[in-house]
Amino acid sequence: MVEKKKTRIKIRNEEKILEAALKLFSAFGFHGTTMEKIAELADMSQPNLHNYFKTKADLYEAVLNDILTLWVDPLGNLDVEGDPETELRQYIFKKIEMARKYPEASRIFAGEMLQGAPILMHHLKGQVRMKVKAFATVIESWARQGKIRPVDPVHLVFMIWASTQHYADFMPQIRAVMDVARLNKADYDAAAESICSIIVNGLKP
Amino acid sequence: MVEKKKTRIKIRNEEKILEAALKLFSAFGFHGTTMEKIAELADMSQPNLHNYFKTKADLYEAVLNDILTLWVDPLGNLDVEGDPETELRQYIFKKIEMARKYPEASRIFAGEMLQGAPILMHHLKGQVRMKVKAFATVIESWARQGKIRPVDPVHLVFMIWASTQHYADFMPQIRAVMDVARLNKADYDAAAESICSIIVNGLKP
């Protein structure tokens, strides 16, 4: 059997396809992306893609699943024992950093939302809701202890997610308004700092 | 000439087409929407659409232009003479109300952003930047007068836009997390109230 060699190439190719697909799907959406373009970017023939992913829809789902772990998981959680200011700052900076490092992932999720999240709905009701519940528990505990002002934790988490992901999803508007060709790390940090200062101060008792 | 009668029907049909196109483009994107489907929803034959809009791209642009006035304009502005809390509350509630009443408009803009805003870029560098400049002037004036804490006005306005539009653009996630089939007016108001309280308190000197 020469399976070993084949398998290594297969794995490499699968990665190349997923990478190319992520870039194109995030930039042009599902219907705006052709298998031909993905094949081109992955440096393969178009029919060959179907040896790795049966259909275009399968490939799209694979891309979504691929980034789901990367997107939802490493977010971590607030430590109820920690100081609200420190914990929230950490959380917000982590989110901004993800918008900076993985803008395609952010955009593909946003695109899914805009279209009603047909594929992601299942995860939204599972993983994502759990994340929010955990977040809410900590916020409510802090409020009870008088460490922060009482606030609806669900709207708070939406506010944080929206404000941070905005820097990936609405990039063209941000570049146009700020009049820069590209945002550098300092710009993202300044954004995170602004968001932090408003939210942290906004939650002071 | 029977032009008068014809014109009236033509105007009515054009409206029907634009309405149908807005719904479908916002739900499925440009490439995910077919002229056939638009025709169906507008209750006309597909070839007849081309009598009103030469190409699909033209129709799409017409939809964008149509909502641009509705979206950017009536936002109004902050009154520098006014009380920061009152003014910001009004602004945020107006934005949430727009997300509630015109979610399709919000989503079509978001979709455009995700794809790099090829058509909207011109307006982003014009109208939208002007709006931000005007907003920034008021914020900075308030900060100088000591009415609010100094804060980067650009990041502040992005924060407000992102947080409010989120309730239109990320509807599926919001419904899944809140575990409701539909958000009613009270839900939107509660969201606006949460956003307001954090931002207004966050800006207190």
Added chain:
DNA sequence: CCTACCGATCGGTAGG
């Protein structure tokens, strides 16, 4: 993994 190719869909036009 490639060449060749099919069937379906879609935007747009002709012609009345």
Added chain:
DNA sequence: CCTACCGATCGGTAGG
């Protein structure tokens, strides 16, 4: 404003 239809594109398969 309709019927009929064309040309191009695209996802996917056959067969080797």
